[in-house]
Amino acid sequence: MLTAAGNIFEHVLRDAVDEEFAELVAAEGVRIERIASTGQASPPGFWYDQEWSEWVLLLSGSAGLLFEGESTPRELKRGDYLLIPAGRRHRVEWTDATEPTIWLAVHYGFVAPP
Template identity: 90%
Template sequence: MMTAAGNILEHVRRDAADEEFMELVAAEGVRIERIVSTGQASPPGFWYDQEWSEWVLLLSGSAGLLFEGEPTPRELKRGDYLLIPAGGRHRVEWTDATEPTIWLAVHYGLLSCSE
């Protein structure tokens, strides 16, 4: 049996030009990843529209997540979590530019581990 260990809060770059994605676990139907945002947002007009559900938890920082049809973004701060159902069109309106926003994302209902 293989084990994996680490610290999700280590090796966080504060000056990255792009969001950083690190896969922590991948198994049939599920993927867990750490996402680090440093002021990034979804491109104008871009909407995520995933065929799987995603549960996110903010470990640090803050972010604004907008769902299609809602008038204003939902503000997430450290400790907040949110379930994004499959097909729930959403976008990241903003992430904290003064400190890294660290997300723990659990994707489930995947057809394969490569999604």
């Protein structure tokens, strides 16, 4: 078995146009990724609507996450975590533009492709 190692805060492009997604672990039914945001947000009118659940932990920065049916975004800061159940429509309203927002996302409850 191979051992993977690294530092979750390394190699963040501070002037990236798009969010950066890096898969850290993938196994049947689960995927763990690092997401690095530097001021990005979901496009106007776009909603994530996933067939799997996602647990996110904000390691640095801050963000506003809006769920369909809620009037104001939930503000997340360093150390905050949130469970997004499968089928719960949501969008990223904003991320910190002054420092990288680093998310640890655990996706689970799906069937991995063969």
